[in-house]
Amino acid sequence: MFPALHRTPQRPALRFGDTTLTYGELATAAGALVRRLAGVRRVAVWATPEPETAVAVVAGLLAGVAVVPVNPRTGERELTHIAGDSAPEAVLAAAGAELPAGLAGLTRLDVALTGDAEAPRAAVDPETPAFVVYTSGTTGPPKGVVLSHRAVTATLDDLAEVWGWSDADTVVHALPLFHVHGLILGVLGPLRRGGTVRHLGRFSPEGVTEAFADGGTVLFGVPTMYHRLAERLADDPELVKALAGARLLVSGSAALPLRDHRLLTAATGRRVVERYGMTETLMNTSVLPGDPDGAGTVGVPLPSVRARLVDDAGSPLEAADAETVGEIEVRGPNLFSGYLNRPDATEAAFRDGWFRTGDMAVRDAAGRYRIVGRRATDLIKSGGYKIGAGEIENALLEHPAVAEAAVTGEPDDDLGERIVAWIVPAGEPPAPQELADHVARTLAPHKRPRAVRFLAELPRNDMGKVMKRSLGG
């Protein structure tokens, strides 16, 4: 997975704030943990935006132990579910990190940034699970997506080919390290190439400017981040200079609106390259850098990925007219191995060996896909996070002041979509902030409603089903 650990020990691998680790230092720090992981099958990683997370994940992969990255802000209920479902034998966390009660039963292994052990050189079987990453569905608690070493290396090598990604690149980002985008693309990607990761800790236009003034070459971000950069360009010549000097600007996890594409290109002369992926599939398509007509599309399938559009009956649509809408289905070595403990859900996700993404798209004559919507209205993309309406509704219904709840996503310039809770109160309406805090505490802060609207009753059809479209969802 990481040839540079042994090949170029002097080169910088990780830079988080003032902390830098070379490949040699990463190898010895991870090597020390590998020894302690003997006999472990699955390990949770307390995924703070710190170098310890990268060391812990590298150690897990070298040891052939499946890593379950945990959002350190996960609320009680979600954490109980993740820990119970994935049943890790141990948790890796930076020394001194305070862990919540939900992880208290696990053996704790402290991660240090120094060590004295050689990293193992033996190859891990490609079908070995590398990760279990939790992702929301329309209903129920999040599902654990099992990703093999094969899927991870296939996707990273495809991206390297298409983007000309090499050991000369320093990838700058501020993405969370418990999802595919920030962890697999943003940390493992540079490490597989032998280049450098520069993590900003938290996103800010100033941080981006500084990182590019100091050797950054590639920027990864979700559309919310690019939107915030776009809004700043008119008054910030240093930011313009930083982005204009980047080798590659990549956006993904949600659609980057054309308006932001245009603002960024007009100010910097650079085109933002969009790629399209999913936790279950890793990366499927990318705009080719240099394609002058790629904005507004997610580009073409990656070299080892096959993609198609199908109609409602599952029949392939051959049209390349940029008009005929179908669901995207994909197959290739990038695909996950299944949902953990959910053979039913795994089976339902495939049709004849093709993975059904749920994303609706058109294809143009050049083979580029343009996403036009989603099959499920109950999935919300906010800030690049996928969030199921059902899990938020269930959490809201547990609040004593809530009699009925429905959750929708509304367009939002900054977040893409914002979560709106429609509430029939049980008596005196609660303060909106109280409901937001309740969801943040139970599930996670990014799942909290950004607006709460009170109703006397929810609009329902004859079957009693809430008509979300009449709520605007």
Ligand code: MLC
């Ligand atoms: C706010 N906070 C609360 C709270 N309200 N905490 C507890 N209770 C409450 N009620 C805290 C937050 O934790 C956070 O803390 C701060 O307040 C601000 O939070 P926020 O308002 O949610 O941040 P926001 O501005 O909305 O964040 C925007 C963002 C973020 C872009 C930075 O959405 C983000 O990082 N998105 C990336 C998502 C991502 O990586 N998706 C990839 C999925 S993989 P503090 O301390 O931070 O201030 C995938 C596949 C693919 O999709 O294709 O890539």
Ligand code: AMP
């Ligand atoms: P997740 O399940 O969090 O991995 O999110 C995957 C979903 O994000 C996909 O099914 C798409 O709906 C969406 N997505 C990812 N990248 C893009 C993109 N570039 N444009 C539009 N949607 C995207």
